[in-house]
Amino acid sequence: MTRERVLYLAAAALTAAALMLPLWSFSMSAPQYPDETLHLQVARGGIGGDVQEVETLQHYIGVRFPTNLPELAWATRGIVALTALLLAGAAVGRSAAARWFRVACATLFIVFLAGSAAVVQARLYEVGHVRDPHAPMRSVRDFTPPLVGPVKVGNFTVWSLPHFGGLALVGAAALAVAGARRRAA
């Protein structure tokens, strides 16, 4: 089996795995939650974890828990399409055209990741800014959780981090890029 084929099959396996795994995660800690940091996992099926508790807390500061997330459906379609492209990239052989196909694959993948990041970041901005004007605690300022990293919201420190699925996608993109590189003569 050629190096390209191995890399692209592995990349396809990772993207397929990302369909099953949570993509992103948020952990929320506060002094009165000792040893019980709250966790949310975003998977393509929706948001799981300590949803009820987070919803309960959010209503104090008027944050609306995002329940309608059309981008998750689009993410699913995108990942399925990428998986198909990566499999094709594994199948097309070693010709120059095949290499260009893989370059296109890798480029598309990166564009997809960057686009997704932008969409998620926009959603995170919305969560922290489009708030209920009648919320009990108006003193907590608007906030924007970063895609990766911490943000302070009231008494909570919220960390955003990629979960297994997100890491799998990044890994798959790296493999797709590696498989598309011109080989040293």
Next chain:
Amino acid sequence: MNRHPWLLVAASVLVTLGLVHTMGCGATRSARSLAAEKVYVAPGELDKYYGFLSGGQSGSVFVIGVPSGRLIREIPIFEPRAAYGYAVHENDPRRQLLLATGALWGDTHHPMLSETKGIPDGKYLFINDLANARVARVRLDYFEADRIVKIPNLQGAHGIAVVSPDTHLLVVNGEFEQPTDGLVTNPAPYTSVVAFLDPESMEVKFQVRVDGNLDIADTSKDGRYSFSTVYNLEQGRDMGSMIQYDRDAVAAIDIPAAEKAVAAGKGHVRNGVPILDPAENPGVLTLIPVPKNPHGVNVTPDGRYVIAAGKLSPTVTIIDAHTLKIVAEPEVGLGPLHTTFDDRGNAFTSLFLDSQVVKWNIDKAVKGASDYIVDRINVHYNIGHLQAVGGDTMHPYGDYLLALNKLSKDQYLPVGPDMPENQELIDISGEKMKMLASFPTPPEPHDATFVPAALLKTITKQTYAPADDAVKAGQEKVVRTGPHAVTVDMTLIRSAYTPDSFQVKEGDQVTLRVTNVETIRDMIHGFALPDHNLNIALPPGYTKTITFDAGKPGVYWYYCTNFCSALHLEMRGRMLVQPKDSTVVLTDWHAAENVKGQTVPGVPSTGANK
């Protein structure tokens, strides 16, 4: 200087005195710091043991941490406790059970842990109500009483014990002797019974009649015998006639023999319980003579000896737990009441009159050696029970002992004539006992038992699993079920009741089914309703159903009694009681939707929040 030699002398004396004083202080301080370190549990750190202290006439169980002595919880059992929403309202089934089985108070004496292989298994804590012949079972996963039973044919349920090593049965001593047929016209001498209960069904399986007053109980470690101290073999009915004989007894009941006799139908059934008469069933009861009016009886951890405390005699009687023969009767001090054990062959006996704990070596005492007394320590004052951690199991832990003193006198700031009880924690890890700390309690712990924190903290739950009848969020409703009946299904979560208002009519019976749908630990809410004798405490996941009368027409705000959140004070709602003949349709004055679609009462909106 030569002219004033007395000045020099005086100066030297002062310096010497000063030095001695400083050194003395230093020594004292260091002993105090050592003791303080042994009991200091820093904020955020956890105790090593759970301690369960009977609440005496408080009818409850106090849960403390050892070694800190911090009160962690009171488990209400035989007495209503509004703070825990326990048995307060007249329609609360727990209140009705208390009334049906005796009274709205109890006198708890002896907390006993269920055992597996001779050590606590963390499943149950049993406790007696001396006053009303009841026994309660506390589930240690939820720290709540799940069964309370009345024991027939018995008055004064005093000593209790679980049958070691696997909690085969629960033993309950009847202290207050009764006519054998319960009839006041019966001229025959009064007698008592030892009751044996199934620890799972809490059903009284059988009773054994004993002609005397049954006091404290323990069992052999192999499940063969129960031991009860018996006084008043004279069967007297006043104090003078109860102390005539030189010796009373330890009653040893052969449990397998008694079970066999019951199975063979030898019991006389009274109030549904077979009672065995020892005269008709030889071998079931053995009376072992001990000095008159004994008190405590405790079996050594290795199961070899039974120690009966002399009370009026300065001795303990050591009985072979297998042959039931007395092997020694050493003197220990004045007023010996109870004995507990460490893991190194020592016994500790409380001396009520001497106000001391005496430590003595069991083997040496049995062999008649003269140096069996190891140490004595003063306690304050008039100690009753004492319990070393694990001293009531087959494997004592050997580091702490709690002295449960009857009087505190000068030990605390005076608080009027009714002084608190005084508990003292003693370090028994070394050869000499060391007093560590004291703490007061409300009236009146009699006895205590301990569980390693490592065992119980993994068993205890912090939220309730939703019950079958739990109200789910989104399924709240108010339904008129009859001309005078309304059912309200309610949920609560920070910081709102759903529904936040409901209407009933004067004369209605309101059935409220309310669920705390919180899933996070310690998020307890209350449902207090003014002028309706109603306070429900709802730990996370808990559901409570209660029916109450709507009461007089008016607006009644139900509110949260357990401080919960930033909007705790706003967490309330209204029960609107219309006059009986009213035809007015009430419309609400304002309700705003919050983000979760719950309506919350509030002032008219001021508009945008920016």
